[in-house]
Structure formats: C-alpha cells, structure tokens
Amino acid sequence: MKNISLLLLRISLGWLLVIWGADKVFNVEHGLAVANKFYFGFLAAESALQVAGVLQMLVGLAVVVGFARRWVYPAQLLLNGASLFAVFKSVLDPWGWVFTGTNALFYPSLIIFAASLLLIALREEDTWTLDKP
Numbered sequence: 001m002k003n004i005s006l007l008l009l010r011i012s013l014g015w016l017l018v019i020w021g022a023d024k025v026f027n028v029e030h031g032l033a034v035a036n037k038f039y040f041g042f043l044a045a046e047s048a049l050q051v052a053g054v055l056q057m058l059v060g061l062a063v064v065v066g067f068a069r070r071w072v073y074p075a076q077l078l079l080n081g082a083s084l085f086a087v088f089k090s091v092l093d094p095w096g097w098v099f100t101g102t103n104a105l106f107y108p109s110l111i112i113f114a115a116s117l118l119l120i121a122l123r124e125e126d127t128w129t130l131d132k133p
C-alpha cells in the first residue's frame with residue numbers, strides 16, 4: 001500500500017507541474033495573465049514564460065517517473081512554494097473575511113506544498129522509481 005500511495009502522490013504532483021508548464025507553453029496569454037496577477041510580472045515575457053514552461057514540464061515528468069529525485073524534488077518544492085506564496089492570502093482567509101480578492105479554490109496550494117515535503121521526507125521509502133537501484 002505504501003508503494004502505491006507514493007507512486008500516486010508522485011504521479012499526481014508531477015503531472016500538475018506538467019499541466020502548469022504546458023499552460024505556459026501552449027496558452028501563453030493565460031500564462032502572462034497569471035504571471036502579472038500573482039507573480040508580480042515575473043517571467044511576463046512570452047519567450048521567458050515558454051522556456052520556464054518547458055523546464056517546469058521536464059521537472060514534472062522527472063517527478064512522475066522518479067528520476068533524479070534528489071534534484072527534482074527540491075525544484076518541485078520551490079515551484080509549489082512559489083505558488084503557495086502567490087496565493088497565501090487565500091490560504092489564510094479562503095472566504096475573504098479579512099482579505100479582499102481571496103478564493104477558497106486556492107487553499108489546496110497548502111496541501112500541494114505539504115505533499116511535496118512528504119515526497120522529500122519519504123524519498124528513501126519510495127522504491128518504484130527510475131533512479132532506485
């Protein structure tokens with residue numbers, strides 16, 4: 001049961017990065033709008049956004065198959081941490097009682113971040129990976 005759980009966690013978290021990366025590559029207008037609204041305009045240039053999207057997709061695919069986990073898990077944590085930071089008001093106040101413009105749909109960013117930490121903590125327990133001898 002542990003191996004299946006870690007595999008499903010790895011696939012779901014990695015594929016989320018693939019989806020987010022693909023959005024930057026193939027739906028540039030949306031990616032630019034997200035960059036401007038949530039990330040202070042960081043990477044709000046079409047070519048930079050697309051390069052970042054490709055890199056994000058590669059990290060996501062590596063997470064899915066369990067390749068180079070020592071390097072891609074911290075990268076995943078950094079990417080998911082940036083997302084959590086970008087929507088932290090929605091995590092603290094999902095119903096907008098204190099902060100304006102919050103959205104309860106962003107609360108799972110905290111869960112995604114916690115799951116990313118869990119993958120790092122249980123890296124040695126996860127044996128169904130490409131980088132496990």
